[in-house]
Amino acid sequence: MKPAIFRDKALQEKFDRDGYVVFDFISGDDARHIAEKFYALHKEIPGGFYSEAFNPDSTTKDDIYRATDAIFDPKVEELFTGFKKLGSTFLCKAPGENSKVGVHQDWTVVDETKQYSATIWVPTVDTTEENGALRVIPGSHKFFDAYRSPTMPFAFHGNEDALWDAMITVPMKAGQAFLLNHAVIHASSPNLTKTERLSIAYGLIPESAELLFYHATGDGKVEKYNVPDNFFQRYYNVGQRPLVGELAEVIDYQVRIESRISIEAKINNEEQTRMRVPIFKDDSVQAFFDQNGYALLPALGPQEVKTLLDFYNDLELKDEKGFGFHISMDQKDKSLVGTILDKLMEVALPKMSVHFRDSKAFVGSYVIKEPNPTSVVPVHQDWSFVEDERRHSSLTCWVPLVDVDLNNGALGVIKGSHRFFKNFRPSPSPQVPSPLSEHMFSIFPYLELVPMKAGQMLVFDNRTFHGSPPNSSNGKRVAFGIGMTQRDAKLVHYYLDPKAENKDRVFKYAIEENFFRKYENSRLAQMYDNGEVIEGYELEGTIPFTLPKFTADELIDLIKDHGNTFNVPMCEKLAKLFNYNMDGSTKDTKAAAPEPEPEVTQPEPVVEEKPWVWVDDRSFIEKYSPVNIVREIKKRLTADV
Numbered sequence: 001m002k003p004a005i006f007r008d009k010a011l012q013e014k015f016d017r018d019g020y021v022v023f024d025f026i027s028g029d030d031a032r033h034i035a036e037k038f039y040a041l042h043k044e045i046p047g048g049f050y051s052e053a054f055n056p057d058s059t060t061k062d063d064i065y066r067a068t069d070a071i072f073d074p075k076v077e078e079l080f081t082g083f084k085k086l087g088s089t090f091l092c093k094a095p096g097e098n099s100k101v102g103v104h105q106d107w108t109v110v111d112e113t114k115q116y117s118a119t120i121w122v123p124t125v126d127t128t129e130e131n132g133a134l135r136v137i138p139g140s141h142k143f144f145d146a147y148r149s150p151t152m153p154f155a156f157h158g159n160e161d162a163l164w165d166a167m168i169t170v171p172m173k174a175g176q177a178f179l180l181n182h183a184v185i186h187a188s189s190p191n192l193t194k195t196e197r198l199s200i201a202y203g204l205i206p207e208s209a210e211l212l213f214y215h216a217t218g219d220g221k222v223e224k225y226n227v228p229d230n231f232f233q234r235y236y237n238v239g240q241r242p243l244v245g246e247l248a249e250v251i252d253y254q255v256r257i258e259s260r261i262s263i264e265a266k267i268n269n270e271e272q273t274r275m276r277v278p279i280f281k282d283d284s285v286q287a288f289f290d291q292n293g294y295a296l297l298p299a300l301g302p303q304e305v306k307t308l309l310d311f312y313n314d315l316e317l318k319d320e321k322g323f324g325f326h327i328s329m330d331q332k333d334k335s336l337v338g339t340i341l342d343k344l345m346e347v348a349l350p351k352m353s354v355h356f357r358d359s360k361a362f363v364g365s366y367v368i369k370e371p372n373p374t375s376v377v378p379v380h381q382d383w384s385f386v387e388d389e390r391r392h393s394s395l396t397c398w399v400p401l402v403d404v405d406l407n408n409g410a411l412g413v414i415k416g417s418h419r420f421f422k423n424f425r426p427s428p429s430p431q432v433p434s435p436l437s438e439h440m441f442s443i444f445p446y447l448e449l450v451p452m453k454a455g456q457m458l459v460f461d462n463r464t465f466h467g468s469p470p471n472s473s474n475g476k477r478v479a480f481g482i483g484m485t486q487r488d489a490k491l492v493h494y495y496l497d498p499k500a501e502n503k504d505r506v507f508k509y510a511i512e513e514n515f516f517r518k519y520e521n522s523r524l525a526q527m528y529d530n531g532e533v534i535e536g537y538e539l540e541g542t543i544p545f546t547l548p549k550f551t552a553d554e555l556i557d558l559i560k561d562h563g564n565t566f567n568v569p570m571c572e573k574l575a576k577l578f579n580y581n582m583d584g585s586t587k588d589t590k591a592a593a594p595e596p597e598p599e600v601t602q603p604e605p606v607v608e609e610k611p612w613v614w615v616d617d618r619s620f621i622e623k624y625s626p627v628n629i630v631r632e633i634k635k636r637l638t639a640d641v
Helices: 009-018 028-041 058-079 160-166 260-275 283-292 302-315 334-347 349-355 440-446 521-529 552-561 568-577 626-640
Strands: 020-023 049-051 083-093 101-104 118-123 134-136 168-170 177-181 186-188 197-206 212-216 221-226 246-252 294-298 325-327 359-369 377-380 395-400 456-461 466-468 477-486 492-496 505-510 538-544
Touching (some): 009 020, 028 058, 028 083, 058 083, 058 118, 058 197, 101 160, 160 260, 260 552, 334 349, 334 359, 334 477, 440 552
Antiparallel strands (some): 020 177, 083 197, 118 197, 377 466, 395 477, 492 505, 505 538
């Protein structure tokens, strides 16, 4: 726990959460009185954005600090505790486009693993978007842990536009205070009015903190200096070694520049944390789910498992397409589909619902993986089902009716992946392009399989990356899935416009639960190919459809940053199944006596894990040939273990 600086607990909590807080501080008249010092020093207003901090005249800067502190000090003593003052300066934004202050963080001047440094920013005039009010990303002080200095790039270098678009503007009255953690990402728009926007910056650090300064020498080395508390009243030679302070150590250090996908994931994560409406009754389950994108919970007892398994067996559903995988929603007899859905809701839903707050189910189906299929369910995300996924949770509750593990195709998840993208996922598949389509097997080795007992429930966010290895056991893997969300969530369906030549436009429909008794992926895919649109539901609009772009390595780095590791046992199993060694070579079946293995035939197309997921109709061999599997395993294994 970092030391508190506010006396008011509520202000401290908001500051810790958001990285900044706005509060009433001094009067507008007092702010304007301090401003008189600036105008006495500057008969002509400096152009663009000007900071008095870079004035080499330390006597002038000390004079500014005394004038400021005479008015600030009583309020600082009233509001704060256990702090040291770092001095103050003027910041002036003259009218004109060149007064914009770009996306940045302030310098690292304390050990941020233990403390933080802060600035009290006080405008002497009311601030608006028009005259260059501050912009900020709430919570962004938690995004990066890289050192910051005038001679080092920011960890977000090259992605300033994504951060700018994510910012909120914070209008203020003259004399109010904006206290910002130096690690929070902030900026300001240009001043497009006819008068300057003048403000005062006043630095604070906890009294236990030692003031530091970092200087990169350009050869992979960074010099760390211990500097006095009045350092910023003396420092002006930006980009050079400081003239004040003592060199403490020289360290090997380079800032890790994070990818756009990683930065956007941090932004998404913070937005969703603020807007989310809890769906689980148990706060600890909610916290685990929020972090990881899934949760494993008890659901059905032995009697419910037997009832639903017997019901399935009595149906004698066939694998009509011969994929080794089939789902009850794909049955052509829609009355049968409805009967199955009603049975699942009758038997399972009461047991499952005990874990959720006020919720509703909207879709359900049996999910069967036949023994010894050669298809692998690739890593994918499910469709979008609710209008605002930042606020409402759209979940799949997946319940096996037999024990599941690696051998018979247990589900696997990528932890934290529900917050990687802000994309919506339309139907149908495989016509809709997926952001994962070019990287699905690069991701596959990082799946964390979830072994389960019959009747347990794996609840995962429909945005969570998930997939499963083949069923190489001697029995069927019988399971069912039920989709759930909050009762007040608005259900929607996104459908790719068949006439959009570049697949860059989707239709948004308002739907209700019965939609999925009529429409499933197979029908929607056929409709799309025929140029048909959904009927019987309100078309709310047409929306542009774009995909996030990234390389496989950028995605893998993000996956690993969220605690996912290379799944060696699963990859060894796949290599063995396809008669390959982990080094990428083919097994010599004549020279050795291998254990009996399933017959490997030409694989059929990969199909979906459930009726409402992304599907790729290309054959497994086209995308994930044994050679490609082992090549990817070998590449990742060499890099990771």
